[in-house]
Amino acid sequence: MQSLLLPTAAVAPVAPPCGRRNLPGRLSVRASATVVAAPRRETDPKKRVVITGMGLVSVFGNDVDAYYDRLLVGESGIGPIDRFDASKFPTRFAGQIRGFSSEGYIDGKNDRRLDDCLRYCIVSGKKALEASGIAHGSKPMEKIDKTRAGVLVGTGMGGLTVFSDGVQNLIEKGYRKITPFFIPYAITNMGSALLGMDIGFMGPNYSISTACATSNYCFYAAANHIRRGEADIMIAGGTEAAIIPIGVGGFVACRALSQRNDDPKTASRPWDKDRDGFVMGEGAGVLVMESLEHAMKRDAPIIAEYLGGAVNCDAYHMTDPRSDGLGVSSCIKQSLKDAGVAPEEVF
Structure with a gap:
């Protein structure tokens, strides 16, 4: 651990x-x-790290304020899985996203090819930039030194749907039926890569995969890039989309999931003596992190400061x-x- x-x-x-x-x-x-x-x-404004934007994709939609408001009233996004037939699984509920749209953030042709893990990453990243005042294609974005701007969005399991579909095609139809996007869209760093290519950020770009703590490791690493003077601004966070048969089945196999199918909304209870496992979810959460000096020069909205x-x-x-x-x-x-x-x- x-x-x-x-x-x-x-x-x-x-x-x-x-x-x-x-x-x-x-x-x-x-x-x-x-x-x-x-x-x-730390007192050097070049090394002090602040958070200037937030973006997400969640069961409550893609708006940070709406998401937070629904959390404050105790609303749960956990419910029955209907993306596939889960009737034979001992766990039949999760935090499944419904009605997701990437319109305005990913062009239609690419959107149809992408694993949800990648779609969530790109949308949340661009929304975080919007909140930070440097929306993709805007004049403020044009002033950013792209060689000193990076992306570090991690994922625990990567493009699991693309991987699962590729294996199934190999078994049933042979290797010629494997999509040429199988490897690129299955590996864990592709979310950061695609987002970086889309917005032109040429600084540090990779991913980290450390299970449940992935996003926090990305925040830590991104902040250190700024503190060391390697970047002025970093997009950092995590993305996941594993609510598919192999994803649910894998966690069931290692006996990690709650089986409270009759009461899914209260199934997540990590500190309860009667807990019986965790509840799967999906989505993405991303922060815009930058040096205090850089943020102040462009009059960015400062949400919080990262201290260490x-x-x-x-x-x-x-x-x-x-x-x-x-x-x-x-x-x-x-x-x-x-x-x-x-x-x-x-x-």
């Missing part, structure tokens, strides 16, 4: 375990009544965390040190 902690000035992931890695909750920094001897924080982070590994078990919590605790300490935040400042 690996650990990840990414503090920011406003929102910081801290983590209970989920799957192989520790995933984020929330952490806030408060003003202490007493003087706190905090570690040194850390990664490590339990070196213990594929799915279970260490019982002594050493991996998580050491990751927290490293992260606070990197962020320049004293433990007394956190609540």
